[in-house]
Amino acid sequence: MCRQSEWKETRGFTLIEVTFATGILFLGLVLLLGGHAQLAGLRDLAERRHLATQCLSHCVQQVQQSPVGAVLAPAPPEGLPGDYKITVEPLAGLESTGAVRITVRTFTQRGHEIKVSAPCLPEGLPDGP
Numbered sequence: 001m002c003r004q005s006e007w008k009e010t011r012g013f014t015l016i017e018v019t020f021a022t023g024i025l026f027l028g029l030v031l032l033l034g035g036h037a038q039l040a041g042l043r044d045l046a047e048r049r050h051l052a053t054q055c056l057s058h059c060v061q062q063v064q065q066s067p068v069g070a071v072l073a074p075a076p077p078e079g080l081p082g083d084y085k086i087t088v089e090p091l092a093g094l095e096s097t098g099a100v101r102i103t104v105r106t107f108t109q110r111g112h113e114i115k116v117s118a119p120c121l122p123e124g125l126p127d128g129p
Contacts, residue, residue, distance in 0.1 A: 041110060048082065048108045052116045055084050056104045063088070063100060063120045074102065082106050091119060098122040 013021075059074035076084045084106045091099040103117035 041108075044108050044110070045112060045114070048106060048114050049116070051080060051082060052084065052104050052106050052114050055080055055086070055106075056102060056116050056118055059086055059088075059102050059104065060118060060120045063102060064122060066122070076104075 055076045058077040062074040074086055074088065076086065084104055087103045087105075088100050089103070091101055099119060099121050101117055101119050103115060105113060105115045107113055
């Protein structure tokens with residue numbers, strides 16, 4: 001038969017072992033949730049960038065279909081979620097051709113700015129010099 005002191009040593013875990021194991025599990029859970037939150041933020045950023053690019057493409061089509069010299073105020077497509085600010089500026093040195101730069105700005109839910117832009121030539125003009 002075992003002595004009393006031997007029996008105590010083989011019975012269960014000590015408080016310090018349980019504390020360390022709990023701390024390691026808690027740290028793992030915190031890291032897992034932090035990674036999940038980071039991925040959700042990146043997904044939102046990618047989705048908003050995609051929507052801004054769609055809006056830019058729509059605006060480029062509107063500008064290309066308008067007559068040269070027309071006042072340009074392209075609007076985002078119907079049903080596109082979010083708030084978009086669209087600016088149209090003439091390209092330096094190409095003002096007489098009607099070439100413009102279209103810029104679309106929007107913000108993510110966390111407040112990060114997304115800005116996409118593209119040069120645009122009116123239809124019927126050559127794309128290059």
